[in-house]
């Protein structure tokens with residue numbers, strides 16, 4: 001028996017001050033993709049990570065799975081620090097990843113059953129064909145699919161294979177990076193339902209990355225909103241999406257047809273493009289596009305996270321009034 005999963009901790013993942021800079025060629029400015037991310041996911045909870053393209057969602061997902069070493073801050077998995085010098089102390093299999101493009105994540109040269117079995121074998125888990133057939137069955141594919149190859153499967157079927165492979169080692173955490181974005185709309189709901197079943201039947205936690213707030217609302221207990229590598233707002237999904245407090249979250253929610261009326265009642269147009277991470281604005285990183293701009297404090301002073309009615313938000317609007 002693999003004893004790795006006996007370790008119990010309420011906190012499955014704890015990120016403290018995570019930064020990540022990508023070095024660029026020819027000594028250009030580094031791309032600071034993450035700038036001080038603090039997040040916690042507890043056992044059995046599902047955290048949605050939302051934000052525009054380029055906000056750092058995938059980089060954070062890769063840091064959590066260990067595919068990327070953060071340049072600063074600490075990652076704790078199941079109460080154990082695993083970043084920096086401790087990178088090798090990760091418990092094999094405890095964190096699994098599901099990618100946006102399922103076909104690219106499956107070895108095209110292996111029959112499906114072997115593509116699922118191989119990482120299991122490497123991790124010291126049972127990888128017999130009949131165990132793989134059970135996994136395929138749970139993922140909504142018959143065992144006959146085990147003899148096929150990735151190119152013979154549809155995108156949705158490939159994502160079912162990737163999900164079967166991810167759950168095989170009974171991970172404590174699954175990082176799913178836009179797991180349905182590349183699929184036909186009709187298939188998206190089926191895959192989301194499969195993930196939801198897994199979430200409800202196991203105590204697996206999820207870091208669920210998506211730009212689609214409707215999907216996050218369906219799937220996630222909690223949500224964190226990323227902008228230019230910084231969490232701008234976090235709290236329970238219901239509170240944040242029905243009563244967003246940060247001007248950026250308000251704008252995102254107002255762009256979602258299903259959330260518009262609950263969030264703001266009117267469409268808020270985000271002016272311009274997100275700033276480039278190699279040249280971030282001073283003060284609040286969102287101030288250039290903010291429809292609730294207060295004044296010089298927004299251009300000069302980076303706001304900390306303040307408590308709000310819906311959780312917490314990185315915005316000067318919520319600074320406690322010190323004059324009374």
Ligand code: ADP
Pocket residue numbers: 022023031032033051052053054055056057058059060277
């Ligand atoms: P998201 O998933 O939210 O779209 P990413 O995490 O992929 O965002 O990217 C965050 C920022 O880091 C972007 O500005 C992106 O261009 C940059 N970036 C991502 N990967 C690399 C890389 N390998 N080298 C240089 N810059 C990168």
Ligand code: MG
Pocket residue numbers: 057058059
């Ligand atoms: Mg991404």
